[in-house]
Amino acid sequence: MTPNESPPRRQTMRLVIVAVIAAGATVLVLLLNRNVMTRKAEALQTSFKVVELDEKTVDPAQWGKNFPRQYDGYLRTADKYSTKYGGAGSDGMPKSRLEEDPRLVAIFDGYAFAIDFNQRQGHAHMLGDQRTTRRVTERPQTGACLHCHASNTVAYRDLGLHNGAPGSLTDAFASDTAQAQLMAGFEVSCMMPYDEATKLVDHPVACIDCHDPQNMSLRVTKPGFLRGIQALAKSGEPLPHLPSIEHWRRSDRSKPYDANRDASRQELRSMVCGQCHVEYYCGAKATLFFPWDKGLKVEQIEQYYDEYKFPNGTPFTDWTHARTGAPVLKAQHPEFELWSQGIHARSGVSCADCHMPYRREGAIKISDHHVRSPLLDVARSCQTCHRFPEAELHARVATIQDRTKALMDRAEDALVQLIGDLESAKKNGAGAAALQPAQALQKKAQWRVDFVNAENSMGFHAPQEAARILGEAIDYARQGQLALRNGK
Amino acid sequence: MPTHPPLRRAAIAASIAIGSFAGAGTYTFINAEGLSYLSDDPAGCVNCHIMREQYDGWRHGSHHAVATCNDCHLPHDTHLHMLLVKASNGYHHSYAFTFQDFPEPIRIQPGNSQVLEANCRRCHEIAIGEITAHGTLGVPSDPVQQTDLFGCVRCHQSSGHGPTR
Numbered sequence: 001m002t003p004n005e006s007p008p009r010r011q012t013m014r015l016v017i018v019a020v021i022a023a024g025a026t027v028l029v030l031l032l033n034r035n036v037m038t039r040k041a042e043a044l045q046t047s048f049k050v051v052e053l054d055e056k057t058v059d060p061a062q063w064g065k066n067f068p069r070q071y072d073g074y075l076r077t078a079d080k081y082s083t084k085y086g087g088a089g090s091d092g093m094p095k096s097r098l099e100e101d102p103r104l105v106a107i108f109d110g111y112a113f114a115i116d117f118n119q120r121q122g123h124a125h126m127l128g129d130q131r132t133t134r135r136v137t138e139r140p141q142t143g144a145c146l147h148c149h150a151s152n153t154v155a156y157r158d159l160g161l162h163n164g165a166p167g168s169l170t171d172a173f174a175s176d177t178a179q180a181q182l183m184a185g186f187e188v189s190c191m192m193p194y195d196e197a198t199k200l201v202d203h204p205v206a207c208i209d210c211h212d213p214q215n216m217s218l219r220v221t222k223p224g225f226l227r228g229i230q231a232l233a234k235s236g237e238p239l240p241h242l243p244s245i246e247h248w249r250r251s252d253r254s255k256p257y258d259a260n261r262d263a264s265r266q267e268l269r270s271m272v273c274g275q276c277h278v279e280y281y282c283g284a285k286a287t288l289f290f291p292w293d294k295g296l297k298v299e300q301i302e303q304y305y306d307e308y309k310f311p312n313g314t315p316f317t318d319w320t321h322a323r324t325g326a327p328v329l330k331a332q333h334p335e336f337e338l339w340s341q342g343i344h345a346r347s348g349v350s351c352a353d354c355h356m357p358y359r360r361e362g363a364i365k366i367s368d369h370h371v372r373s374p375l376l377d378v379a380r381s382c383q384t385c386h387r388f389p390e391a392e393l394h395a396r397v398a399t400i401q402d403r404t405k406a407l408m409d410r411a412e413d414a415l416v417q418l419i420g421d422l423e424s425a426k427k428n429g430a431g432a433a434a435l436q437p438a439q440a441l442q443k444k445a446q447w448r449v450d451f452v453n454a455e456n457s458m459g460f461h462a463p464q465e466a467a468r469i470l471g472e473a474i475d476y477a478r479q480g481q482l483a484l485r486n487g488k
Numbered sequence: 489m490p491t492h493p494p495l496r497r498a499a500i501a502a503s504i505a506i507g508s509f510a511g512a513g514t515y516t517f518i519n520a521e522g523l524s525y526l527s528d529d530p531a532g533c534v535n536c537h538i539m540r541e542q543y544d545g546w547r548h549g550s551h552h553a554v555a556t557c558n559d560c561h562l563p564h565d566t567h568l569h570m571l572l573v574k575a576s577n578g579y580h581h582s583y584a585f586t587f588q589d590f591p592e593p594i595r596i597q598p599g600n601s602q603v604l605e606a607n608c609r610r611c612h613e614i615a616i617g618e619i620t621a622h623g624t625l626g627v628p629s630d631p632v633q634q635t636d637l638f639g640c641v642r643c644h645q646s647s648g649h650g651p652t653r
Contacts, residue, residue, distance in 0.1 A: 008492035015498035022505035026512045033516040035586050043537050348651075360592060363537045384593050 043363040053213035055178075056169050058154045063207040067216075069361060073369030074207075078124035083375045085401055085458040087119060095119040103412045104453075106419055107446060110322030111330060112139045120456065123371055126150075127204040136194055143189040143197025144288040148276035150198075151206035152189070153221040159185030159200060173212070173219065174260060186223040190287045210272040218268040220259050222275035228290025229271070233257035237295030241345035242267055269350035274336035277351075277456070282332075283318065285310040296337040298451050298469050302444070305329060321446075324422035326439035331450040338455050342462030354381045397460060404452065404459025407470040411449045414477035418442055421481050434487045441480030448473035525578060530557045536585045538594065542649050549650030560607045560648060561600065573603060605639040612640075 050065040057063065064071025081087050082095075097117045098104050108114035116134035130136060130149040146152055157169055160181035167177025189197050212219050220226060233245045233256070240246070244262045259271050279301055282288045291308070294300040308316040317327035339345050344354070356367045357380035374381035375397060382393045422438055448469045452459060459466035517523075524532035534543040546552050551560070561577075563569045577600070584590040596604065609620060641648065 008495045012492070012495045012498045015495070015502040019498065019502040019505040022502065022509045026505065026509040029509065029512045029516050032586065033512070033519055036516065036520045039536065039585070360538070362588070365537070365540070379592060387595070 039363045042361075047216075054170070055157075055173060055208075055213060056154060057213055058151055058203060058206055058208055060151075060203060060206045063211075063213075067207075069364070069366050070369045073366075075124070076370040077122035077372070079122060079370075079372075081122075081372065081376060082119070083373050084398065085405065086373060086456060087121075101412070103416045106323070106416050107412065107449070108330075109419075111319045113330065115139075123205055125204070127198075127201070131198060140284075141194040142282075142284045143192040143194055143200075144282040144284075145194055146189065146197055146201055147186070147222060147224055147280075147282065147288050149204070150201035151203040151209050152186075152201055153182070153208050155200045156185030156189065156223065157181040159188055161185075163188050173221065182221070183223055187287055190282075191284075205276070209275070218265060218272055220268070220271050220275055224280055224288050224290050225271070225275040225278070226259070228278070228280075228292045229259050229274075230256050231290070232292040232296065235293055235295050237297075237300065239340075241340060241348070266348065266350055269352040270336070270339070270345075273351040273355070277333055277335035279332050279334040279337055279451075281316075281318075285312065285314075296340045297465075298334075298337075298448060301334075301337070302329070302447055321419070321442070324419055324426065324439060324442060325435070326422070326442045326446075328443045329447045329450070331447065331454040333454050333456055334451060335456050335461060338451075338457065338465060339461040341465035344461070349385075353384075357381045357384065400460050400463045401458040404463065404466050404470070407467055407474075408449065408452055408459075411445070411470045411473040411477070412453075414474045415442070415445050415449050418445065418477040418480040421484050425484050430484075430487070434484075437483040437487065438480040441476045441483060445473045445476035445480065448476065528556055528558050533557045536581070538585065545646075545649035545651070547650070550647050555611075555648075560604055563603050563606065564610060565606075573600075601639070604641065608640040608644075616640075 047066055048068075051062055053063060053066065060071065060074060064074070095118060097119055098114070104117065105114050108117070112135035115138065118129075118133075121129060126149045130145060135141070136145065153173075154169065157165075157178060158181075160183070161167075161169065163184050165177070165181040165184040167175070167181060169181075171178040171181075173179075189200070207213075209221050210218060220229075229245075232239070233248055238246075242263075244259075244264055244267055245257060248257045248262050259268070263271060278290055280288055280290045291301045291304045294304045305316045310316065315327070318330040319328060320326070321328050335351075339351065352367060354374040355371050356369060357374070357377060358365050359368045359380060360366075368377070368380070375394065378390045378393050383390070386393055418438065419442065422435065422442060425435060425438070452466050452469055452473075455461065455466075521532070521535050524535060530543060530546065534540050546557070558574075563573055609616065
């Protein structure tokens with residue numbers, strides 16, 4: 001190395017290093033630019049119109065082509081999971097609630113629920129589970145059961161058309177002809193034997209049951225709900241959590257309340273669930289109906305049933321208890337009703353806010369269509385509003401549910417003891433007149449215990465209301481025992 | 489221009505590389521709407537859509553007429569402090585959004601919480617000075633500080649971002 005060669009060479013090396021670093025930095029900047037472009041593209045296009053959807057598209061897989069993110073979540077409702085008080089368990093075997101709680105066999109004696117009653121599974125299982133339950137395979141049931149266990153928006157309209165309803169399947173859902181088709185098909189299906197009616201449907205609840213195929217806006221399509229919410233609107237019951245009904249009541253009422261026309265999007269985020277997660281009559285003696293004419297509270301529904309007469313003139317009952325001879329009621333799954341009495345409803349929190357919380361994928365935000373217990377996603381469900389650690393929120397829910405369970409255990413014990421007392425009184429030759437007051441009290445106690453037991457939140461949807469109902473149940477059961485003693 | 493041939497070639501290469509970097513950098517900066525982050529406009533804060541809910545809430549909240557994002561979320565004691573906090577938040581937000589590795593729901597950090605609290609008091613001092621004089625505010629509701637809502641916003645939760653639902 002000569003002295004006059006050294007500086008240029010060193011300078012050359014420096015410049016080469018600068019060039020290499022600058023080139024590397026350029027690559028990184030361009031990678032960042034690509035990332036920015038990706039995020040921008042995600043935000044621009046939230047849906048992809050791959051197939052045309054219309055009022056005849058039932059198959060969720062077709063909708064899934066345009067809305068793959070929502071469809072992925074929808075498919076995952078097949079997943080098995082369990083929480084402390086709900087779910088079918090991760091082993092994939094349905095858990096029998098009759099084995100978990102043998103008192104239910106006494107409580108439901110004489111009814112199909114005493115032979116087969118399992119823990120609930122996700123939406124994907126609703127149709128298959130119904131077709132295979134011994135309540136359906138061993139007891140005659142009607143097509144009414146499918147109102148809530150299948151996607152039947154199109155099936156009802158098609159059946160309606162075959163039974164003389166006007167128009168065609170392409171009519172807009174809101175049109176008078178489409179509504180006539182829907183109601184006609186619904187009425188006919190409720191009177192069909194289950195085996196025959198179930199051949200008309202292929203899918204569990206599907207996109208079209210809650211969404212308008214043209215613009216994806218929310219809508220309600222189940223006839224029972226459409227009629228039930230109309231009847232509820234006409235009642236005098238205050239409904240602060242459903243402001244559109246209060247608003248309709250103040251209007252001229254020239255047209256009946258229509259959830260699809262009057263309800264806000266936030267209300268519909270609960271109403272779409274309320275199409276099925278409710279109390280209803282779905283037996284063979286009348287067309288399926290929601291008992292909401294007097295309001296949504298347990299005693300208002302009871303009063304409606306007490307005054308209701310079947311078309312054949314007989315008083316309303318779900319079944320006659322095998323051990324006591326009492327005509328009794330079976331609650332279905334009154335989530336919408338119990339939620340309506342709770343603080344979350346009162347605060348404007350919808351079903352979907354907790355059961356379908358928003359999730360983010362890149363720059364896109366979607367509501368999670370993997371509908372499930374909020375306890376499995378506390379961060380997205382609860383922490384959006386309640387800014388406390390997950391463990392704290394889990395503990396709060398557990399406190400509510402454990403207390404409800406403890407009270408429900410006492411109520412079930414009281415009811416089973418009343419059933420036992422009635423059974424012995426009958427064996428000892430008590431007459432119908434002597435038994436009647438206690439039987440009436442069994443019906444009241446049974447209805448209240450079942451209202452909380454059949455409801456899917458172990459009291460969480462309205463803790464104080466659940467406790468009130470169970471307190472009344474215990475009181476009615478003990479009053480029944482006293483009535484038998486005093487009647488002697 | 490250096491007369492030494494290898495030195496000249498290296499100088500050209502370095503110039504091209506630095507020029508490319510400057511060009512690509514400027515292009516990316518413009519593409520990412522970098523200038524908007526230097527403004528006071530809340531619309532810039534929802535460029536990435538993550539805080540869309542907070543932005544929409546603010547537009548419905550009582551403060552939208554009197555305070556922007558920067559008014560509440562950046563310190564206003566010195567200009568340097570403001571720039572430092574803005575740079576620190578900008579870095580963390582860009583990093584999180586680029587690598588998508590942040591937990592949801594997003595939560596305010598303790599340092600930013602203090603900035604926020606100071607800003608409530610900056611505007612409302614006359615009204616609340618008597619209340620805060622004895623240091624009754626600013627105490628975390630949770631001793632391990634996992635609860636991020638403390639001070640004024642623990643109760644006045646909806647004043648900034650509107651009703652939660």
